[in-house]
Amino acid sequence: MLPILLPTPQEENTAYKTQVSRNANIAKLEAGYLFPEIARRRAEHSQKYPDAQVISLGTGNTTEPIPEVITSAMAKKAHALSTLEGYSGYGAEQGEKLLRASIASTFYDNLGIVEDEIFVSDGAKCDISRLQVVFGSNVTMAVQDPSYPAYVDLSVIMGQTGQYQKDVEKFRNIEYMRCTPENDIIFFCSPNNPTGSAATREQLTQLVQFAKENGSIIVYDSAYAMYMSDDNPRSIFEIPGAKEIAIETSSFSKYAGFTGVRLGWTVVPKQLLFSDGFPVAKDFNRIVCTCFNGASNISQAGGLACLAPTGLKAMREVIGYYKKNAEIIVETFESLGFKVYGGKNAPFVWVHFPGRSSWDVFSEILEKTHVVTMPGSGFGPGGEGFVRVSAFGHRKNVLEACERFKQLYNI
Known part of the structure; x- marks a missing residue:
């Protein structure tokens, strides 16, 4: 009978490792x-x-049921997919034309935003990631402090920051909304998550002016705009000149209970240009077409129902x-x-x-x-x-x- 060879403690702790190095930027996350x-x-x-x-x-995370007038539209679309007449496969990566037009007329009426400047997505958080890919690693980010954690974490993952400084609880090379001239990209959320405060028209006018003077781009997160009670701007594009320096991202998640359905949009105006004059929208469109096959046609049917009067x-x-x-x-x-x-x-x-x-x-x-x-x-x-x-x-x-x-x- 052959002896049973038991592994040594050293062998027990040895696991096979590939030759692929870990992303050093992800390793920065504390x-x-x-x-x-x-x-x-x-x-x-x-x-x-x-x-x-x-x-x-x-x-x-929302808790109340999605209104039936919206779910019935999604159910009708889902059922139609089981028929030859109602089936549809891949759609436009930028979203259905009718939904884009409806978003433009509902949220940006009289603001000069048109349907082909709107990109429908699977949520604002996902679009924030795609925008980071557009900007690349050679930019300096500024965020409100405190702010939604994804802004900072994605900046770290993209290699836009230095190491984490435990003594001040900040990453190097990211501006925690000191708004100094070296900022390239400014993440700004209003009404704000987590503080619940909303920027006034005067404050946003100053922010747009600052960005224009310093050649920065504002990524404006308006995911809670429909909660606004005060007479404050619900869109950055209410501010004159914003279309030349701003992108706006939003979502149906907190409006219609779509946290699990996943549907949002991002507005990239044609007037927004990189330093060499190339349109930002064209690069964002390329990223969308490369990384994304478009939002679910069922969720888009729900989005259309959201924007109908009922x-x-x-x-x-x-x-x-x-x-x-x-x-x-x-x-x-x-x-x-x-x-x-x-x-x-x-x-x-x-x-x-x-x-x-x-x-x-x-x-x-x-x-x-x-x-x-x-x-x-x-x-x-x-x-x-x-x-x-x-x-x-x-x-x-x-x-x-x-x-x-x-x-x-x-x-």
């Missing part, structure tokens, strides 16, 4: 992306407290539901003596906990109330000392969470 990290901590909490009713007011009415009703949730959350924290921002022009409430670590407050709220929020520092160093509370949730859960907040902080 930790997991914020939202999966929150999901991981929530899962750990649920294991620790299996009987607790955990309420999520953390990620910006669809717009239904979307506004859902948005009103979330805005009421935000009002309840704001009133709760204000009654407890906290300084609160946002909640009026966006579905996010930004609560200040001065002198405290955002992650410590996040952990305290989760441990003692079983409510998931978002640590402000996860959106950038400027978010330290804040917690973001999302208004995306069922009303009964929002009310219950607010009662738990009152029990925790009503001293």
Whole structure:
């Protein structure tokens, strides 16, 4: 009988490795992306407290059903695909002509934006990635601080930044909205995620003027524009001269509950040119055609239904539901003596906990109330000392969470 040879400890730890080097830019990223990290901590909490009713007011994931006038249009399109007359395969990478025209007339009426400047996609987040490919690695990025984490992470992955500096919690070679003349690309979100604040017309006019004077390009994220209550611009193209220096990206996710359906768009005006005079839209179109086969024809049917009069009415009703949730959350924290921002022009409430670590407050709220929020520092160093509370949730859960907040902080 042959002896059984057991592997040595060294052999057990040896795994086959390819000769392909890891992308050094991805290796710069310090930790997991914020939202999966929150999901991981929530899962750990649920294991620790299996009987607790955990309420999520953390990620910006919508909770209310998509209006039937919209889903019925998608169902009709899906059923038509099972017939010879209704079947369609690949569509235009830029999106269906009728949908592009409808987006132009609904959101950019009288702003000079035409349908062939609109690129329909599978969501604003995906378009932000494609825009980074267009810009390449030899540019300097500026972001609001705090800001949506994807702006920074994608800049890192594209090689636009240096190493992470732990002492200041920032990456080298990325401007955290100091807006100095060396900035090439400026990411700007209004109404803002995570703070919920909205830029005024005067502020956006100054931003456009700055970009023009310094030859920069603004990537304007308007994903929450329909939540605006104040008389602030809903599009960067409301500002004179913006078509020469700005791109705008938006989404149906937070308007119609399309977080899982995936449908968005990006506007790249013909007047926007690189330093050599080449149109930015042509390069973006090339990237779209190379990396993308177009948004789902079923989701585009839903998008068309969203922009019909009945669809717009239904979307506004859902948005009103979330805005009421935000009002309840704001009133709760204000009654407890906290300084609160946002909640009026966006579905996010930004609560200040001065002198405290955002992650410590996040952990305290989760441990003692079983409510998931978002640590402000996860959106950038400027978010330290804040917690973001999302208004995306069922009303009964929002009310219950607010009662738990009152029990925790009503001293």
